[in-house]
Amino acid sequence: MTLVEANSTYVACPFSNAVIAGLRELDQQKFGYDRLRGNGIDVVHRKVTAVDTKSRSVRLDDGKQLAYDRLVVAPGIDLRFDAIPGYTEASAEAMPHAWKAGEQTLLLRRQLEAMNDGGVVVMSAPANPFRCPPGPYERASLIAHYLKTHKPRSKLILLDAKDAFSKQKLFEAAWKELYPGMIEWVSLSFGGQVTRVEPATRTFITEFGTHKADVANVIPPQRAAAVAAIAGVADQTGWCPVDPVTFESRLQPGIHVLGDAIIAGGMPKSAFAANSQARVCAAAVVDLLRERTPASPKLINTCYSLVAPDYGISIAGVYQPANGLLTDVPGAGGVSPMEAPKSFRAQEATYADAWFKTITRGVFG
Amino acid sequence: MTRALVNVPKTAKRGEVIEIRAMIQHVMETGYREGPNGVMIPRHIIKRFVCKYGGEEIFSAELFPAIAANPFLSFSAVASESGTITFEWTDDKGETQTASADITVT
Numbered sequence: 139m140t141l142v143e144a145n146s147t148y149v150a151c152p153f154s155n156a157v158i159a160g161l162r163e164l165d166q167q168k169f170g171y172d173r174l175r176g177n178g179i180d181v182v183h184r185k186v187t188a189v190d191t192k193s194r195s196v197r198l199d200d201g202k203q204l205a206y207d208r209l210v211v212a213p214g215i216d217l218r219f220d221a222i223p224g225y226t227e228a229s230a231e232a233m234p235h236a237w238k239a240g241e242q243t244l245l246l247r248r249q250l251e252a253m254n255d256g257g258v259v260v261m262s263a264p265a266n267p268f269r270c271p272p273g274p275y276e277r278a279s280l281i282a283h284y285l286k287t288h289k290p291r292s293k294l295i296l297l298d299a300k301d302a303f304s305k306q307k308l309f310e311a312a313w314k315e316l317y318p319g320m321i322e323w324v325s326l327s328f329g330g331q332v333t334r335v336e337p338a339t340r341t342f343i344t345e346f347g348t349h350k351a352d353v354a355n356v357i358p359p360q361r362a363a364a365v366a367a368i369a370g371v372a373d374q375t376g377w378c379p380v381d382p383v384t385f386e387s388r389l390q391p392g393i394h395v396l397g398d399a400i401i402a403g404g405m406p407k408s409a410f411a412a413n414s415q416a417r418v419c420a421a422a423v424v425d426l427l428r429e430r431t432p433a434s435p436k437l438i439n440t441c442y443s444l445v446a447p448d449y450g451i452s453i454a455g456v457y458q459p460a461n462g463l464l465t466d467v468p469g470a471g472g473v474s475p476m477e478a479p480k481s482f483r484a485q486e487a488t489y490a491d492a493w494f495k496t497i498t499r500g501v502f503g
Numbered sequence: 504m505t506r507a508l509v510n511v512p513k514t515a516k517r518g519e520v521i522e523i524r525a526m527i528q529h530v531m532e533t534g535y536r537e538g539p540n541g542v543m544i545p546r547h548i549i550k551r552f553v554c555k556y557g558g559e560e561i562f563s564a565e566l567f568p569a570i571a572a573n574p575f576l577s578f579s580a581v582a583s584e585s586g587t588i589t590f591e592w593t594d595d596k597g598e599t600q601t602a603s604a605d606i607t608v609t
Binding site: 301326327328345346 | 506508509510524526528572573575
């Protein structure tokens with residue numbers, strides 16, 4: 139088994155919102171692949187430049203070819219720099235996206251640190267589907283926490299291309315309680331759709347107005363990352379249709395696709411979900427190699443969000459294949475209760491921390 | 504009173520084609536849905552939208568149950584003179600909502 143990974147260090151997105159808010163350091167988000175070596179796994183830090191589905195081989199950027207019986211790809215996402223007029227890769231300096239953890243995370247943090255008290259932070263969130271559905275709202279919360287602590291006269295405006303979002307009631311109740319008057323959420327129906335940005339002046343132009351920011355964070359629309367196109371597993375939506383039992387691509391037999399890049403029905407684009415899918419896919423690949431029929435799986439997702447360092451909320455779901463997609467198992471899962479004592483929220487924040495430690499330990503050793 | 508949003512350029516050159524946008528917050532309830540108690544939810548939709556420029560009707564639309572909640576209309580007009588552009592939405596209960604925006608044409 140060979141793991142081809144372009145980067146030698148993995149920078150985790152979960153908890154990177156806490157880095158932006160100065161509650162955590164980026165080093166705590168970094169993981170290496172050394173402990174995967176051995177155990178029958180070759181780790182190759184190269185980029186994939188081509189996939190030949192006929193001869194079943196992968197070409198790397200050093201020209202080397204790897205033959206496969208089964209190919210598993212976890213493309214992740216690319217940010218669409220063609221989606222919002224004015225928002226290009228170069229403008230991510232003036233208006234960071236920070237939607238892939240790393241330098242962008244630190245850039246947004248530095249801009250918040252440099253902002254004067256009384257400044258205006260403007261964020262924009264895309265329409266569905268996108269990586270980490272509760273992420274923009276966790277980010278707004280933790281930035282508000284930073285502002286309340288260090289720059290209390292400041293304000294955050296969140297322009298949204300949607301009318302509803304994940305854990306909305308919990309977030310909105312917590313904003314009222316913890317950050318009254320600080321976060322203004324502008325939904326689609328109230329003119330939240332961004333039609334253009336002007337990076338030179340950090341200005342967002344919406345269908346019905348303009349918002350000038352002191353610190354701007356554009357979370358643009360996304361698609362499956364480039365390797366999905368190289369492997370031919372993305373369709374015209376930009377995402378990857380898969381079989382929900384085996385995660386085999388509906389476009390390319392012998393190639394399995396996981397994580398944020400796939401069209402997963404009810405299952406959100408989260409690290410927890412991707413990890414659940416990976417386990418099911420691994421078992422299915424073993425079955426298929428042994429010419430056994432994989433059993434229909436059940437998959438779990440839990441997303442924790444921090445509204446403040448000691449205030450966590452969560453949503454959990456259980457999914458099973460139905461009508462060719464992953465579908466919610468009725469009656470399973472749920473969200474944190476609306477009414478709960480502070481100790482309950484604090485406990486969920488510690489669960490979030492424990493989850494991060496558990497999943498990164500499980501993946502990277 | 505519900506919320507209506509309009510967008511008209513503040514200034515335009517005479518003869519320029521301008522884009523006008525209008526959105527109103529409205530449930531656009533079709534009348535074909537059952538509520539949780541099994542009783543049909545009565546129809547409640549915006550039926551008509553009219554836009555006037557300097558008092559003259561330049562755009563109007565009839566709306567039907569197939570149109571989604573919070574209808575968003577976007578259309579073009581030719582900037583002819585400085586003045587007020589007015590917007591009026593009327594629902595099937597006869598209630599109206601208005602909005603307006605001024606444009607300076609040079």
